[in-house]
Amino acid sequence: MIELTGVSKWYGRFQVLANCSMRIDKGEVVVICGPSGSGKSTLIKCINGLEPFSKGTITVDGISVGDPGTNLPKLRSRIGMVFQNFELFPHMTAGENIVLAQQKVLGRERAAAKTKAFELLTRMGLAEHAAKYPAQLSGGQQQRVAIARALAMDPIAMLFDEPTSALDPEMITEVLDVMVKLAEEGMTMAVVTHEMGFARKVADRVVFMDQGAIIEDANKEAFFGTPRSERAQLFLSKILQH
Amino acid sequence: MGSYNWNWPILVKEPYFGWIVSGFGKTILIAVLAWAIAFPLGSAIGMARTTETRALRVAGTLYVDVFRNIPLLVQMFLWYFVVPELLPAEWGRWVKRDMPYPQFLTAVVCLGLYTASRVAEQVRSGIEAIPRGQRYAGLAMGLTSLQVYRYVLIPVAYRTIIPPLTSDFLGVFKNSSLALTIGVLELTSQARQIEEYTFAAFEAFTVATVLYCLVTGLVILIMRIIEARTRIAGAITVGGQ
Amino acid sequence: MLGGFDFAILWANAPFLWNGMLLTMQLTALAVTGGLLFGVILAVLRLSRVHPLAWLVEGYVNFLRSMPLILVIFWFYTLVPKLIGRPVSGFYSVLIAFVMFEAAYYSEIVRAGISSVRRGQIAAAMALGLTNLQAMRYVILPQAVRNMVPVLLTQSIVMLQDTSLVYVVGLRDFLTSADIVASRDNRPTELYMFVALVFLVVCFSASRLVNRLRRRYAL
Numbered sequence: 044m045i046e047l048t049g050v051s052k053w054y055g056r057f058q059v060l061a062n063c064s065m066r067i068d069k070g071e072v073v074v075i076c077g078p079s080g081s082g083k084s085t086l087i088k089c090i091n092g093l094e095p096f097s098k099g100t101i102t103v104d105g106i107s108v109g110d111p112g113t114n115l116p117k118l119r120s121r122i123g124m125v126f127q128n129f130e131l132f133p134h135m136t137a138g139e140n141i142v143l144a145q146q147k148v149l150g151r152e153r154a155a156a157k158t159k160a161f162e163l164l165t166r167m168g169l170a171e172h173a174a175k176y177p178a179q180l181s182g183g184q185q186q187r188v189a190i191a192r193a194l195a196m197d198p199i200a201m202l203f204d205e206p207t208s209a210l211d212p213e214m215i216t217e218v219l220d221v222m223v224k225l226a227e228e229g230m231t232m233a234v235v236t237h238e239m240g241f242a243r244k245v246a247d248r249v250v251f252m253d254q255g256a257i258i259e260d261a262n263k264e265a266f267f268g269t270p271r272s273e274r275a276q277l278f279l280s281k282i283l284q285h
Numbered sequence: 286m287g288s289y290n291w292n293w294p295i296l297v298k299e300p301y302f303g304w305i306v307s308g309f310g311k312t313i314l315i316a317v318l319a320w321a322i323a324f325p326l327g328s329a330i331g332m333a334r335t336t337e338t339r340a341l342r343v344a345g346t347l348y349v350d351v352f353r354n355i356p357l358l359v360q361m362f363l364w365y366f367v368v369p370e371l372l373p374a375e376w377g378r379w380v381k382r383d384m385p386y387p388q389f390l391t392a393v394v395c396l397g398l399y400t401a402s403r404v405a406e407q408v409r410s411g412i413e414a415i416p417r418g419q420r421y422a423g424l425a426m427g428l429t430s431l432q433v434y435r436y437v438l439i440p441v442a443y444r445t446i447i448p449p450l451t452s453d454f455l456g457v458f459k460n461s462s463l464a465l466t467i468g469v470l471e472l473t474s475q476a477r478q479i480e481e482y483t484f485a486a487f488e489a490f491t492v493a494t495v496l497y498c499l500v501t502g503l504v505i506l507i508m509r510i511i512e513a514r515t516r517i518a519g520a521i522t523v524g525g526q
Numbered sequence: 527m528l529g530g531f532d533f534a535i536l537w538a539n540a541p542f543l544w545n546g547m548l549l550t551m552q553l554t555a556l557a558v559t560g561g562l563l564f565g566v567i568l569a570v571l572r573l574s575r576v577h578p579l580a581w582l583v584e585g586y587v588n589f590l591r592s593m594p595l596i597l598v599i600f601w602f603y604t605l606v607p608k609l610i611g612r613p614v615s616g617f618y619s620v621l622i623a624f625v626m627f628e629a630a631y632y633s634e635i636v637r638a639g640i641s642s643v644r645r646g647q648i649a650a651a652m653a654l655g656l657t658n659l660q661a662m663r664y665v666i667l668p669q670a671v672r673n674m675v676p677v678l679l680t681q682s683i684v685m686l687q688d689t690s691l692v693y694v695v696g697l698r699d700f701l702t703s704a705d706i707v708a709s710r711d712n713r714p715t716e717l718y719m720f721v722a723l724v725f726l727v728v729c730f731s732a733s734r735l736v737n738r739l740r741r742r743y744a745l
Contacts, residue, residue: 093653116657117655119654121655123653126646126649130646130650132647134672144654148655148660149655196655350730354687354729355729356687356688356690357687358690359721360722362718363722366708367715370715459593461594463594473596473600486604490600493597494593498592
């Protein structure tokens with residue numbers, strides 16, 4: 044479904060991504076982890092073309108992301124993305140946030156879009172907050188609305204960029220629960236995160252990155268059992284202490 | 286502009302050249318003296334607005350609200366025409382008759398007090414931009430309120446407000462031109478005078494424009510150097526208006 | 527102290543002063559409108575990808591912000607009739623001066639407003655599949671406008687005060703009218719204090735209103 048081959052990226056002289064290759068099959072859940080600055084956020088933003096890349100190819104459902112002829116907005120409408128800082132549009136209510144792209148990008152009728160929005164919010168347990176503005180919602184609630192906003196587009200895959208890093212500890216669970224349910228329903232997911240408990244639970248594979256390169260790419264049991272690289276071992280030992 | 290007779294050389298002839306020089310000199314003098322009043326006074330008022338003492342805050346707010354909501358030109362007229370009338374008798378007489386350089390001094394005082402209100406606002410926002418925790422940390426160590434201002438708040442606040450303060454400093458140079466309305470022969474008025482005597486409007490105004498731009502450029506350059514020298518890594522910045 | 531003052535003079539000259547006030551308001555309204563329109567155009571050009579254009583606009587804005595407004599008024603007052611070829615009423619020359627001058631300040635405010643929208647918002651809009659135009663229209667501009675409006679209004683209040691500078695070319699605005707009466711009847715105190723009071727009340731109330739607006743619509 045998503046295939047990266049030899050992806051490299053430079054910011055001027057500085058190399059942000061070094062020859063990254065990986066694939067995510069339909070229905071797979073891949074967790075990408077690594078220390079700060081390892082390039083994991085950049086990599087995931089390359090998948091839907093938010094970040095351009097210098098070398099290599101990325102294809103999503105057969106469509107090449109780097110190809111200048113590709114209709115990027117159309118491609119992006121088929122991939123959902125959830126950001127670390129939620130990025131709900133502050134001048135719109137929760138409901139309106141979810142309706143906007145359905146109407147303007149997919150061309151759905153406003154009534155149908157509103158129904159879908161309400162349906163998704165109910166699934167998240169946030170139905171009564173539909174008319175509230177983001178500033179009136181907690182971080183956990185905002186992030187769940189953001190997930191609903193992405194799901195409203197009926198995406199073929201979902202990308203998560205550190206979805207719980209900006210949340211207070213007591214709200215992390217409610218967001219992770221939503222993500223676990225999504226995974227169990229068979230959504231193709233790429234998740235950049237530090238939450239190893241989540242990885243243990245639903246990930247099919249874990250990818251470890253450091254300094255722009257993919258150091259390890261193994262299935263869950265292998266990764267948590269006996270990581271092959273020293274770097275990954277060091278990282279795991281530090282992060283699993285909490 | 287076919288009928289316009291260009292006359293650049295006239296600018297270097299006397300007395301016009303002398304007029305330009307003296308006008309420029311007056312502009313700089315007014316600006317510098319006014320800033321000498323505005324900076325300390327404005328700092329004091331700005332700090333007063335951040336203290337715990339309600340009376341100081343109210344007094345500071347009153348000052349700023351009055352000086353910012355009356356046009357500078359009106360303030361100039363008030364100082365020159367009205368204040369001497371309102372002063373107690375002997376002071377009024379001295380101001381009207383015996384005070385040297387009445388127009389010049391009035392312009393300096395007026396500009397200084399007006400600009401002080403602007404400086405006060407910058408200082409206030411600079412101090413308020415510092416997280417409260419800093420003040421508490423200082424007090425918790427046993428520093429007095431005054432020491433907290435001196436060692437914790439002011440060093441940081443003044444660094445962050447260099448850009449907007451620069452803007453206000455340049456404002457003083459530009460506002461010095463208002464002194465011409467009460468008869469001070471600063472740069473703009475001299476340019477106008479040359480225009481009236483020689484009809485070389487374009488040339489005269491160009492000289493004035495170039496000189497103002499030069500001053501602006503120089504001040505910005507110096508401020509950039511000061512900013513670079515005094516930078517604190519990872520500090521907060523306050524926007525300028 | 528108050529005994530020597532004759533405030534009846536204000537009443538006696540009310541129509542004359544009122545005409546001056548009308549001119550002040552007219553000038554302000556037209557200058558704000560023109561300045562804003564031109565300022566928005568400048569800001570858009572400044573943010574465009576065409577580098578020479580953006581550079582030109584930046585030069586214009588910095589140039590106009592280095593000069594005193596009085597000088598700009600003198601420039602246009604003497605230049606506009608020469609450019610057009612025939613005498614032009616002072617009002618129009620001065621209006622053009624104000625529009626050109628204030629546009630530089632307005633354009634900076636607009637530019638800052640658009641830049642103030644968080645980068646993440648643009649990313650989120652793009653991630654949903656919105657085109658550049660759609661992102662501008664539905665996500666960026668609504669937020670930018672909300673951020674800009676208080677500052678634009680504050681600048682307009684400054685503009686109202688700036689119009690008093692038409693004194694230097696003798697245009698009969700509120701202050702100049704008061705000045706004429708003050709010199710003619712030798713009563714500067716009453717007249718200038720009245721002018722100061724009027725401005726104080728108007729500008730103070732206006733800025734209070736802007737503050738209230740800012741608090742209500744802040745994002």
